[in-house]
Amino acid sequence: MDYRAIALPIGRLLILIAGFMLIPATADLVAGNPDWVVFLASALMIACVGALTVAALAGRKFTYRSRETLLFVNAAWLAFSIAGAIPLYGSGLNISFADAFFEAASGLTTTGSTILTGLDNMPPGILLWRSLMQWIGGIGIVVIGIWLLPGLRVGGSQLFAIESSENASKPYGRIEPFLARLLILYAGLTLSCTLLYFLCGMTAFQAINHAMTTVSTGGYSTSDLSFGQFHNIAVYWVAIIFMCASSVPFLVLIRFFERKPLEDTSQIVYFLGTITVASFAVFLTLRSTNDGAPLALFTDSVFHVVSVVTTTGYATDDYLKWGPFFISMFFLLTFLGGCSGSTAGGFKMFRIAVLLNFIHTLLRRMIHPHRVVNTRYSGKPIGSSVIEGVLVFSILYAGTFAAFAAIYSLLGMDLETALSASITALANVGPGVGEIIGPAGNFQSLSDTAKWLLAIQMILGRLEIIAGIVILTPDFWMER
Template structure:
C-alpha cells in the first residue's frame, strides 16, 4: 500500500473546508464594514463571503464521514495547504470589488496579509474602499496568531484532537503550554490576543485616531503585520507622538512570548523576569535604540529624511521616538514606517538591514529567526570553546536553568543554516528576475523574515508594485515558508515525506 493511500485525505479536506468557512465569516464582517461606511462595495463583499462559505460548506459536507484522527504528516499538509487555500480564496474581495484587478497582485497582497509581512502592491491605499481595507487588515489578524491555532480552538466541536496541528503551526521553537489541553491553550492565547487588540483600539482612538484607523492599526500591530490605512503609514501621525508611543508599546508586547503575557495577568512576574529570551529581547531593543538615536541625533537630518518631520517634543525626543519605533518595527517584523531609515546614514541602512535577521520572541506573532534561537546558538558557540579545552566534559546548553536536549540544539542550528540558504537562494532568484543587488538583498531578507519594508526600490517609502509577476510569486513563496518556519513547507518538497512508512 502506498503512503498516499495511508494519508487521511478526508480529514485534510474537511479542515480545508472549515478554514474556508472561517475565511468567509471574516469576509462577511468586512461586508458589514462596507455597509456601515457606505463605500459602494457591499454586494461584491457579500458575494465574496458567499462563495467562500458555500465552497467551504460543500467540502465539509462531502467529507463529513471522515476518520477523526490527525497524524503528524496530515498536520503538516493541513497547515501548508491551509495557508495556500486561504490565500487563494482570500483574493476574492480584491478581485470582486476591483480594488486589485490582477490575480497575481491580489494573491501577493493576500499572502502578505496572512503571513503578516505587510508588503503591498497598492500604490494609493487611501482610495481603496473601507470594506476592502478592513479585509486587508483582518488577513493580518487571522495570520498573526495562526489560522490553525484558531481552528484547533474549535476542533473539539468536531471531535478532533489538534496537537499535530499546533505542533506544525505554533510560532517559534518554544513548547510552553498554558494548559494541559491544547485547545484550551489556543483559547487562552486568542483571549489575550483579542484583549490586546481591543485595548490598543481604545487607546489609539483616545489619542486622536479615527475609530476606523484605530482598529485597522490595532489589527496590524498585534499581528506584527504592518498594513496601514495611510499611504505614509504611521508617519501620517508624526505630529501626534502619543499615537506612535501607543503603537510602540503594543509592538513590544506582540513581539514577546504571549505565554509571558498570560503569566503577567496571573501575576507570576517572577517567570517573566527569569525568562532569558525576554531579557535578551529587551536588551536588544534598548541597546539598538540607543545606538540608532545617537546616530540620528548627531549625524542624520530628520528634517530631510523623515516622511513627515515636525519636532513636536524637541529634537532629542524626535530622534529617540523614530529610532525606538523603527527598531521595534524591524525586530518584531511589524513593518510600520515613521521615516525612511535608508536615507539617514549608510551605517544605519546596514544597521537596520542586520536587524531583519533577529526576529521577535518564540511564541509571539513576530516572524524572523527568533531571539530564542539566537540565544541558544550563542550559548552553544561559547560552549564549543570550552569543549575544545575539555573534550571529555559533558557541557549541556542551558536555557532558563534547564538543560536543552541535544536534538533541539541540532534542530536550531539546522534551521539557521536552512534560513540563511533560503535567504541566499532568494536573493539569487530576485537578481535573476532583474532586481538590482540592493533591492534583491533587501527583498529576500524582508519577505523571508515577514517584515515588509526592505532596501533599494523596496525601501520604506516604496512598495512591491513594480516587481515583475514572477518576482511577486517568488516573494509569496518566501513569505509562506518564512511564516511557517521553513520546515513545515519545505518538508513537503522532500521525496521521503511521501514514501511508505
Template sequence: MESAVGVTVGAVWVLSAPVFVFCAAVDFLDRGPDCIPLLVSGLIVGLLGLLVVRLSSFPSSLPVSRLFASVVSGAVAALIAVTVAHLATDTSIALDVALVEAAATVTGTNASTLNADSMSLGVTLLRALGQWLSAGAIIVVLVRVMPHLGVGGLDADGGVATRSARRLAPRSGSTMARLVSLYIGLTVLCAFAYLVAGMPWMDSWIHSLTTLSSGGFSTRPGSIGAFDSPAIEWVAIVGMVVAGTSLPLMFRALRRGDLHRFVRSVEFRTYIGLILISVVACIAWSDTWPTVSDLRHSLFAVVSALSTTGYLAGDLESVSYGSEAVLLVLMVVGGMSASVAGGFKVMRFMVLGRYIRRELRRSIHPALVGKIHLGRSVIGEVALSRIIGELFLASMTIIPIAMLFSADGLDLEAAISFAVSSLSNVGFAFGLGGPDGHLQMMGAVGHLAAALMMLVGRVSITPVLVTLGGVGEPLQQKVRHMRRTATREVLR
C-alpha cells in the same frame, strides 16, 4: 473520505465567509463600491468550504507529515480566499498582484503594491482582519501543534527543549480560549489607546488589528508617520513591543498578577535588551546629535523591525548604513517564541549563542562535555540540531530568492534586504525602491517569489518542505515503479 487536509481547507473557507460578509456590510454602510463583490466572494468561498467539509472526514490517526500538510494547506486555503476577494473587488488587478497582496494579508507582512487611499473601507478592513485572524490562528498552531512536532527546536517546552516552557504551553481548551481572549483584550485596549492619542475612530480599530497581529497594514500610504503625531507613535511602539512578546508568558503573568515573571524570563530580558542596545547603536551611527524626535523615530524603527510589524514613522531612506545593518539583523532575529511576531525568534538565537560558546571551549578542551543551559533549563541536543537546521534552511532559501529579486529589477542591497524582510514577515526594506516600494518595481516572477517567502516565513520552512516532499512522493513512487517495470522488460 478521510482527509485532514480537506477538513482544514474546508474549515478555513467556512470561517472566512462571515468575515467577508461582515466587511461587505461595513462597506455598504460606508457607501463603498465593493459591497456586492465582497458578499458574493464570501458566499462562494463559504459554499465551497461547506462542500469540502461535507466530502471530508477527520482521520482516526494523523501522521506527522499529514499534520504538517494540514498546517500548510490551511495557510494556502486562506491565501486562496483572500486572492478571490482581491480579484472580485478589483477586476483590473493581475493574478500575481492579487496573490502577493493575499500573501501579505495572511502572513502579516506590511508589503503591498496597492495605494491605501484607493481602497474601499471594506477591502481595507478585510486586509486588517485577515492579518489579525491569521495571527490568532498562528498562536493556536504555535502553542498547540508545533511544540509537539519539534519544528526548528520549537517543542513542547515552549521554544526550545526547556522545562520552563512546558509550563507555558496551555494544555486545555479553556486555557487556550483564555489565551485568545487575552489577544482580543489587548487589541481592544490598543484601539482605545490609539483613539485617546488622537487617531480617528475607524483608523484606530484597523491599526489596533494590524499592530497586535504584527501585520503592519495601515489606512494611509505613509503608515503611522502619516498621522504626524508623537502620541500615536508612542502607542504604536508599546503595541509593537507587546506583539513581539510571548503571549503565554503575558497570560501567566497577568493571570497570577506576578509581573516579576517578565523580569525572571531570560528571553524577555534579552528581547528588551536588544531593543535598547539597537537604539543606542542606531543613534551612534547617526551623523548629528539626536533630538527627542530622532530618539523616538530610532526606537520606532527598531521595535518595528524586531517585532516584524513593519510600520514606518521616520524617513528610512536617510538612515546610515550602520543603522540599516542593525535593522536587518533585527528582522532576522524577530520577536519572542510563542508570539505573533515573525523572524527566527530571540530564544533560538540565544541557544545558538550558547552553542557557539560551547564549541569554542571545546576547541580548547576537546574532552569537554558541555551542556547548554538557558536559565535553569538544559537544551537537548535534538532541539539544538533542529534549531541549527532551521537556520541553515532559512539561509539557503534567502540566497536563491534574492537572486530572483535581483533579476527582476532590484539592486543587490534591495534584493537581499527584501528577501530577509519577506521571510521574516516585516515588509519594509532598503536600497532601490525605498522602504516600501520594492514590490512595485518587480514583475510576476518577483511577486510570486515574495509570496512564497512570506508563506514560508509565517508557517515555518520545515512544514513547507515536508509538505512539498509529501506531494512529490506519489510521483516518485510512480517513476520508481516504471523504472522497475522497464528493467524487468529489458532483462527478459
C-alpha cells in the same frame, strides 16, 4: 496519505473565512461603496465550496498522522491566501490575481509588504479586510480553527507547535484551555491598543485598523505614509509598547496576568537587549547628524528599531535617507525577530539564545577539553535534539534566503533589492531597503513571477521553513 482528512478541516476553515468577509462587506455597505457586493459574493462562493466539502465528508472519522498534520497546515495557509485574494481581485482595485494573491499572502503572514498605493482614499472595506487578514494571521489560522472547530482538535498541540514555533507542551493539561486564554489575551491586547490609539488622537476607524495590525505585528496601514500620517509622539509610543508586548511569548504574558511564576524569560532578555542597544546606536548616530528635538529623534529611533525587529514594518519616515549607517543597521536588523510563541516572525530570539550559548559552550570546551560542559538555556541544560533543530533551522534559513535572492537576481532585480526582498519576505518584515521596496516604495513594479515567489516565501517563513520544506521531500510522499 488520507487527503480526505485534510479536505474536511479545510472546508470548515473556508466557511470560517467566508464569515469574516461579511465584516468588510458591512463596512462598504454602510459607506455606500459598491464593493460590498464583491465581498458578499466572495463570501457566498467560498462558503458554498466549504459547505459542499464538509457535507461530502461529514460524519467520517480520520486519523491525523504527522504527514496529514504537516500537509494540512501548508494547505490551510495556501487556501486562506487564495480565498483572501478573491475579493481583492474582484473589487474596484483593478489588480491582477498575482497582485491580489501577493497582498493576501502578505497580510495573512503578517509580512506587511504591499502592491497598493492610494490607501488614503481607498474604500473602507478593502482597508478593513487587509487589517483583518493580518489580525487573523497573527494569532494563526490553525489556532482559531482548533478553538472554533472541534474537528481540528485532534492533534491540536502538534498543529499549534508547527504554526506558532511554540513547543508542543500543554501548560494547562489540554490544548483547549491554553488556546482559550491565548485568544482572550489576543483580543484584550487588541481592544486595549484600539482604545489607547483612539485616546491619542486617531479616528475610530484608524484605531481599529492599526490596533489589529500592531498586535499582529503585521504593519498594514490606512495611509501610504504609514505612521507618518500621525505627527503624534504619544501614538508612536503606544505602537512601540504593543509591538513589543506582541513579540514576547504569549504564554509568559498569560502567566504574568495570572500571577504565576514566569518561565522562558531568557529570550525576552535577548529581545529587549537587542532593541535597547540598536535603538541607542541609531539615536546617537542620528543625533550627531541631525539638529532635531532629542525626544523626537529618540522616539523615531526606537520606533523604527522596534518595528523592524518585531517584523511589523511600520515607518514614520523614510529612514533609508538618514545615511549609509542606517541602511546597514536596518538591513541587519531585518535578519532578527521576536520571541517564539508570539505574533512576530523572523529568526526568533530563542534560537539566537541557543546558538550563542552553544558557541559559548564550544569555546569553553576548547579551553578545558577534559571538562564536561553542557549548553544551557534559562539555567537548564539543553538537549542535543534542541540544538540540532536550531542548527538545521539556521542552515535552512540561510540557504532559503540565498536561493531566493539568487532567483530574484535572475529575474532582473539589482543585488540590493534581491537580497532585501528575500530576507523581508522570509522574515515576514514588510519593507526592505533600496528605492524600489524601501519604506517609501512598494512591490508593485516587480514582475508577476517575483510576486508569486515572494508570496510563497512569505508563507514558507510563516511556517518556520521546515514545515514547508518537508513536504517537498520524496520521503514525505512515500507510504511505509
